Amino acid sequence: MNRNAEAWGSLVANLIEQKALRTSRVINAMRQVPRFLFLPERSVEYSSIDAPLPLGLGQTVSAPHMVAMMNEALELEVGHQVLEVGAGCGWHAATIGEIVAPKDIPRSERGHVYTMEVVSDLAQLARENIMRHGFGDRVTVIHGDGSLGHADKSPYNRILVTAAAPDVPPPLVKQLKSDGVMVIPIGNVHLFQSLIRVRKDAKGGLTRENLGGVAFVPLVGRFGHNI
Ligand code: SAH
Numbered sequence: 010m011n012r013n014a015e016a017w018g019s020l021v022a023n024l025i026e027q028k029a030l031r032t033s034r035v036i037n038a039m040r041q042v043p044r045f046l047f048l049p050e051r052s053v054e055y056s057s058i059d060a061p062l063p064l065g066l067g068q069t070v071s072a073p074h075m076v077a078m079m080n081e082a083l084e085l086e087v088g089h090q091v092l093e094v095g096a097g098c099g100w101h102a103a104t105i106g107e108i109v110a111p112k113d114i115p116r117s118e119r120g121h122v123y124t125m126e127v128v129s130d131l132a133q134l135a136r137e138n139i140m141r142h143g144f145g146d147r148v149t150v151i152h153g154d155g156s157l158g159h160a161d162k163s164p165y166n167r168i169l170v171t172a173a174a175p176d177v178p179p180p181l182v183k184q185l186k187s188d189g190v191m192v193i194p195i196g197n198v199h200l201f202q203s204l205i206r207v208r209k210d211a212k213g214g215l216t217r218e219n220l221g222g223v224a225f226v227p228l229v230g231r232f233g234h235n236i
Contacts, residue, residue, distance in 0.1 A: 016057035038107035047100035089120040094155030095171035096126035099135030106147035125155030154230035173225040178232035
């Protein structure tokens with residue numbers, strides 16, 4: 010086993026011990042889809058440090074514990090249609106692809122991940138990573154303003170936003186299925202953000218739950234921050 014793979018294995022073991030990772034499907038996806046495969050060359054040696062890392066263009070890939078926590082909070086199931094806002098390098102989307110569309114079940118039962126990225130060079134990086142690592146039939150990268158969602162493939166069982174929004178963008182609420190779950194960081198541009206889980210009930214009613222303090226780069230676009 011190479012050094013990166015070994016270090017990744019230890020990090021996943023720590024996340025299990027810390028209970029950031031709890032359910033077997035989420036644990037397996039974290040094992041199967043190591044972050045170093047998706048990083049620019051200069052960041053690879055830091056891949057197994059549990060912190061965000063630079064992707065270039067002022068953006069970052071999330072810390073492994075944050076991806077673990079969000080994937081657990083989303084209550085993902087095989088077959089789910091998922092929208093991610095903020096593709097970055099495509100790593101988080103690939104971990105979800107592994108959960109909702111495992112290769113060992115028939116194609117017709119697999120879910121799909123649509124991931125949106127507003128920075129065109131990052132959308133390109135995410136697309137290349139997704140193709141190179143065998144997720145092309147489970148994850149679709151879309152270049153555009155994800156604060157508007159992606160109505161074409163809606164409604165979604167699950168929506169996650171990986172950049173901090175001023176509030177829940179109304180188009181995302183509209184594009185979430187009944188009994189759907191959305192996980193989204195809400196707050197100021199750099200500080201005082203909370204990870205919020207929004208549940209939509211069968212009648213379209215919404216409930217919000219605060220999962221704790223977080224630090225994400227800002228969501229831009231129509232329903233993002235004006236920066
Ligand atoms: N999930 C990513 C990390 C996300 S960092 C990964 O696995 O690498 C947040 C990303 O959100 C950045 O790449 C940023 O460019 C993007 N972003 C910010 N506002 C956006 C918007 N309105 N629509 C789509 N992407 C956006």
